[in-house]
Amino acid sequence: MTIDSTIRIALTNFAEDLRGRSWWGRENECVNRFAFGYLFPLAAPGSEFFSVRQLGIEVAVPQLQVDEGKQRKELVRKDLVIWPEEDMNCWEGSGERNPANVPLSVLEWKANKTSIYDADRQWLKQASKDWPQFWGFAITVDLSQRNFILSAECIHLGQIQNNWLDIK
Numbered sequence: 001m002t003i004d005s006t007i008r009i010a011l012t013n014f015a016e017d018l019r020g021r022s023w024w025g026r027e028n029e030c031v032n033r034f035a036f037g038y039l040f041p042l043a044a045p046g047s048e049f050f051s052v053r054q055l056g057i058e059v060a061v062p063q064l065q066v067d068e069g070k071q072r073k074e075l076v077r078k079d080l081v082i083w084p085e086e087d088m089n090c091w092e093g094s095g096e097r098n099p100a101n102v103p104l105s106v107l108e109w110k111a112n113k114t115s116i117y118d119a120d121r122q123w124l125k126q127a128s129k130d131w132p133q134f135w136g137f138a139i140t141v142d143l144s145q146r147n148f149i150l151s152a153e154c155i156h157l158g159q160i161q162n163n164w165l166d167i168k
Contacts, residue, residue, distance in 0.1 A: 003048040003082065003105050003135050004154055008165055010038040011139065015150040015167040018143070027111040030141055031057060031079050034109075039080075048104060053086035060090050061106065062099040064126050075099055076123075080107040084133070102127075105135040112144045116153055121160060129158040 014034050025033065040052045060075040075090065082105040083089065092100035106127065108120035116138045124136025136155035142148070154164040 001042070001044060001047040001049070004156070006039070006042050006047065006049045007105070007107070007135075007137055007152075007154075010034065010042055011150060011152055011165055012167065014038040015141075015148065018141075019148045019167075024143055025111065027079070027109050028058075030111045031107075031109050035080055048084075049082060051086045054083045054088070054104070056081040056083065056089065060099065061103055062090055062101075064123065064130060078103075078106045079109045081105070082107075102131045102134065104133065105137065107137040107139060110140045112142055113140045114142050114149065114151075116140055116151065121153060121155070124155040125158060125160055128155050132157065 014037070035055055035057060039049070040055070043049055043051050057080055058077055059081050061078050061081060063072050063074055063076045065072065081103045083101070084104045088101055090099040090101050092098050106124060108117070108124060110117050110120070117140070120138045124138055128134050128136050134156070137152055138155065139150070139152045141150045150165070150167045152165040154161040
C-alpha cells in the first residue's frame with residue numbers, strides 16, 4: 001500500500017472513532033493516539049509503511065534552505081515522521097553530526113483549530129519539491145465544539161491537494 005493511501009485510511013479511522021466521543025486532547029495527545037492506535041496497525045510487509053520502527057514523534061529532520069543567505073537552524077522538529085527504513089533518523093550512520101537522511105513523510109498537526117496552518121503547508125510544499133520521494137500531510141482537528149472536524153491536505157512534488165480529506 002502507498003503511504004498516501006495508508007495515511008488516508010488511518011486518518012479516516014481516527015476521525016470515525018472520535019466522532020461523537022467525549023475524548024479531548026491537545027496536539028501531542030492527538031498525534032500519539034493517531035500514531036499508535038490507527039497508523040501502527042496498518043503497517044504491512046511490502047508496503048511503504050511496513051514497521052512501527054519507521055515512526056518518529058517530535059523528531060528532527062533536516063531544515064530546508066528556503067532563503068539564500070538567511071541564517072537557519074540545521075534541524076527542525078516535526079510532529080510525526082515516517083522514515084523510509086526501520087530505525088532511521090536524520091543522521092547519517094557515520095557517527096558524525098551530519099543530518100543527511102530525509103523522511104518518507106511528515107505529518108504536521110494542529111489540534112482544536114478549524115483551518116490548516118499555512119506555515120506547515122509551505123514547509124511541506126518546499127520539502128516535497130526538494131525531496132521527490134517525500135509526502136507531506138497538513139492536518140487539523142477540532143474537538144472543541146463536539147461537532148468533530150478533521151481536515152487534511154496532501155502535498156507531493158510541490159503540489160498541494162486541498163481538501164484531500166475532510167470529515168465533519
